[in-house]
Each structure stands twice: as structure tokens, then as C-alpha cells.
Amino acid sequence: MDNLLKHLTNFKFGGSAKKIITAESEIELIATLKDLKFKKAKYYILGGGTNIIANDKGYKGTIVKISASGLKIENQKILCEAGLPLRKLVNAANSAGLSSLETLAGIPGTVGGAIYGNAGAYGREISEFLKKVKIFDGRKIKWVFNKDCKFGYRESVFSAKGGKKPWVILAAEFYLPKGGAQKLAKKSKEIIKIREKRYKPGLRCAGSIFKNVLAKSGKIPAGLLLESIGAKGMRIGGVYVPRQHANLIVNNGRGKAEEAKKLIDILKQRVYRKYGIRLKEEVQYLGF
Template sequence: MEVQRNVPLKKHTTFQIGGPANYFLAARNKEELIEALNFAKEKGVAPLIIGGGSNLLISDKGYGGVAIKVQNAEIEIEGENVLAGAGLLLSSLVKRSFEKNLSGMEWAAGIPGTIGGAVAGNAGAFNGEMADSVERVEAYDIKAGKIIDMTREECRFGYRSSIFKNNSNLVILSAALKLEEGSGDNILQKIEANLQYRREKHPKEPSAGSCFKNISVEELPEGFFDKFPETKESVRNGILPAAFLIHSCGLKGEKIGSAQVSSVHPNFIVNLNGASAGDVLELISFVKKKIEEKYGLKLQEEIKILDNNS
């Protein structure tokens, strides 16, 4: 496996933002992924794991350690059981499942990430999420230097989170999923409807998807809806959308440098043309400040920010 130096990470993120990685390795199979992780261990640094780079904001100064691009994209399907390499694109999984008349992954159509990134962040949309289908995860425990097999419960899935999200010691190698036999026509219809929704409602400019987590109604302070009755009608499935709060603060289209709160979907921050990570971070702070001033709520980022040295 080739060890590359000073590779611009903006080429590997959908935000098209990110300075150079000191070391960069692309792992095309499980063995190479483990070799790359051991290379980082020898260098004494935590690796930066990149799947599709579609949920990541990387500092303009880049990453001083070892960045590893996960590309082990094997897939095996037996009946309703799917074994997918961490580097398999969600779009490939959606396509292959449809070809086998397997239902359960339609919600993921149009999400530009990998299985590893989707499991780590428990990606979800249209009332579906990764945790619904994951049976087991094969992970590499860097400290122990061994492969471990984890049950769904051990993955500790939560809303856009899992044990992997903030644990740089555990790297997902593959995931075993259980899907359900379905009708090809129904599966295709759902996939097309979801893709159509994304084409209409999501911005075209580079981004990392939804920037902030939605807020569960259960987490709201007592009396919130008495104080802000206008927010109540935006609640869907027990969730107060961050997009509604941002929109209602008049922040749609707000710009700092070349970063903008999308005028199409206010929970997306987009890179208009050459935005820096600094622009995006300033805009994130600005949005959070405005939401806190108006509603007394602290928005939390859904995107993973790597800003260790900027």
C-alpha cells in the first residue's frame, strides 16, 4: 500500500474543505485497513478515518497524523443477510439490495457515504436508520491490536450516534445487516421517491449534509411550547427540526466568507466557492448563538468537526 504525503483532504470530503494530511493511505481491503491502522499506531498518532467524507469538516491546516481512506467495498448477499465492507458506498448497497428484492435500505438512497461512516453516525432518513438493519459489526480494536465482533447492542446506537462516533480506538471493518424480502416494484418506488425528495429539497452546492442535530421534544425545557407556540406545528415524530429554528431566526442565506446557510435547506451549510473551514466554523457559532438567544436552546453539530490544530 502506498504511503502518500501531504495529500489535500479537500479532495476527500463532500464539503471540498480540508488542508493536507501528513500521511495518507487508501485501504482497498480489510488487510490493508488493518495494516494502515498499525502504521498509524507505529507513528504514535490516532488515525483519521475517512469513508465518503460526507459528514466531515476538516481544519484548513489539515491533519498532522495518518489519514486513512476506507475503500474495502466487498459485499456478500445470502438470502436476507448482507455482509458489507466498511468502504462500500451506501448507493451500491441500495442498488444491490434492490436487485435482490431486499427491502430495508431504501431510506439511504441519495446519501453520499459509506457503510462505515453510516454505522458510526447511525445515519438515517425518512424514518429509517442504520441501527434498524445492523445485526453485528466487525471492528478493529487498535489498542488491543485485534479484530472484535460486536452485537447491535454493543454498538450503542442512538440518534446519529454510536460507540464508534467519538471513539478513535474502534474502526469498523464490515457490518452484517438483516434486510427483508420485498417487492421489487415497491422498493424501486420508495427509492425513486426519496431521490426525488432530495433533488427538490437539498442544495446542490458542496456540503456535509445536515449540520445540526434535530432536537427531541423530550429534551426541551418545561414550558417551551407555551413560550414559543409557533414552534409546535413544526414537530414531526417527536422531533423539533433544527431547520425550522434556523429559518425562524431569519438565518436562511446568511453568509460568512464563502460559507452560507443554504437558502434551499436551512440546516445545510454550503461551500459557495472556496470556503475555508474557518468560515464554516464561524457560521456554525453564529447560528448557535442566534438560536440560543431566541429559544434558549443549544444546537449540537451533527457533522464531525476535525479542528484539532487550526
């Protein structure tokens, strides 16, 4: 095994990690984390790798890939593990006639990754009907209630300070309002259709690169600011901003993480020079 991070991330960037451990169950995950802590080893938690720019020089630590993916539905309650693909959670909720997750259809990655960044789309965020999150804090397993997760726009207590808090999301409990199964499935299908025009299946990217800007007057789409500074069509080596989406960077397959980072810096500088606004990345860096 070459341990290449590019095989684990949607952007397809990244050199070798020292070690990659895939935790298929909560027990395996806790044992792994305890062992890493005991050895004072450096590690990084990875879900689906869909929001990551991994360093081409690799990562001098252990990647812990979360794959535990149990799911249980009881009336309006859904309990699921962090490694469950978000797609499966959305489908299960729709089929059970439970609403509020249907607009998240098409967001790639795992439930844990979505909670970390409070993923959202089409006016909804994953945190809205999330009751509590089960975490491992490095010593103990505990449940954190929604209000203590400090959810905000694309952020949470888990991502605060760049995820420096050693909290690993193990599972989540949702309590969802009832809805019509057929209607929910139809909505998700429609959204996926729209999204696939923007994000062609297999596109090497991490979705939106920057967060929208929260201003007193409301949310300013980062894409609008980027479009106005001429982002569309900009290119460095093998990475480029496509014509259809100014807040997106795509790897043509020969691109480097360094090139993406350079392009991000230039875009930030140009927006700052024109508007005095500092764009913040939604994408996470691994190994930089």
C-alpha cells in the same frame, strides 16, 4: 500528490494531511492501523468524507481512507465491508428484494460512515436491521452485536465521545425483511428525486449541519429553529445558508472551513439566546 483534504471531502475544505493511506482491503487496513499504533502516529479514519469539515490548516497526521468494499448476499443476509458506498448497498438490497434500506437512497458516503453516525432518512435508520458490526479495536478484530453498538439518533458507540474510542468499523452484517424488488427500487428512485431538489448534485456541503432536538414532546427540527432566527440567507465570506434549507451550509467554492465554523457558532448562539436550546452538530470536525 498535495494530500489536500479538500479533495477528499464533499464540503471541499481542508489543507494538507501529512500522509493519506487508502486501504483497499481489510488486511491492508489492519496492517496500516497496527503500523500507525506501533509508531504512535496520529491518524483519522475517513469514509466518503461527506460529513466532514476539514481544517484549512490541514491535519498533522495520517488520513486512513477506508475503501474495502466487498459485498455478499445470502438469502436475507447481507455482509459488506465498511468502504462500500451506501448507494451500492441500497441498490443491492433493493435488487435482491430485501427491504428497509430503500429510504436511505441518496445519502452519500460509505457504509462505515453511515454506521458511525447511524445515518437515516425518511423515518428509517441504518441500524434498524443491522445484526452486527465487525470492528478492529486497536488490538483485535471482533464482532459487536447491534444492542452493544448503542445506536441512538445520529449516534452510536463508535461516535461516542467524538469517536475517541479507537474502534474502526471493518464490515457489517444485515438481516433484512423480504420485499418486492420493483417496489423498493421505485421508492428509492422517488426519494432520490425529492432529495436532488434539496441537494443539487455537486453541492459543496455536508448535509444537515445540526441534529434535530430531542425533546419530551418529540423531535424538534433544527431547521425550524434556525429558520426562526433568520438563518436562511446568512453568509460569511464564501459560505452561506441557502434560501431553501435553514439547516444547511454551502461552500460556494471559495469558502473556508473557518468561515463555516464561525457561521455555525453564530447560528448556535442565536438559537440558544432565543430558545435556551443548545444545537449539536451532526457534522464532524477534522483537524481542529
